[in-house]
Amino acid sequence: MQFLHTMLRVRDLDEALRFWCDALGFVESRRSVHEAGRFTLVFLRAPDDAPGGPELELTHNWDQTEPYGGGRNFGHIAVAVEDVYAACRQLEAHGVTILRPPRDGRMAFVRSPDAQSVELLQRGGALLPAEPWLSRGNTGSW
Numbered sequence: 001m002q003f004l005h006t007m008l009r010v011r012d013l014d015e016a017l018r019f020w021c022d023a024l025g026f027v028e029s030r031r032s033v034h035e036a037g038r039f040t041l042v043f044l045r046a047p048d049d050a051p052g053g054p055e056l057e058l059t060h061n062w063d064q065t066e067p068y069g070g071g072r073n074f075g076h077i078a079v080a081v082e083d084v085y086a087a088c089r090q091l092e093a094h095g096v097t098i099l100r101p102p103r104d105g106r107m108a109f110v111r112s113p114d115a116q117s118v119e120l121l122q123r124g125g126a127l128l129p130a131e132p133w134l135s136r137g138n139t140g141s142w
Contacts, residue, residue: 076116
């Protein structure tokens, strides 16, 4: 068996790519546009993963105008980062709210523009607890 991809529906493809690529650092590996079906598929991979490895598939249905509901029933996507504090600073610089700050130096949660929960996990051992994260509380649901 081989794990191929996880698919997420996104309402605004440009906004989703700003989050997943610009703010979080994923890399677009391929894209297909389906005029007849009125949808676009964009496949992303983590920058440390080799081409051909697991991917995140963003499905953009062109006529979807309402936000997709729910999201928590999906659970979350987890990514390992070299420095959870730096990753959170980068996300905040892109306007992303850190919902569960990395108070423990190990784990944080954010949400994509389409409300998918994303867990950031410190690669290796936890960093020493540090401000401003140590004294921040949770925001909303994650």
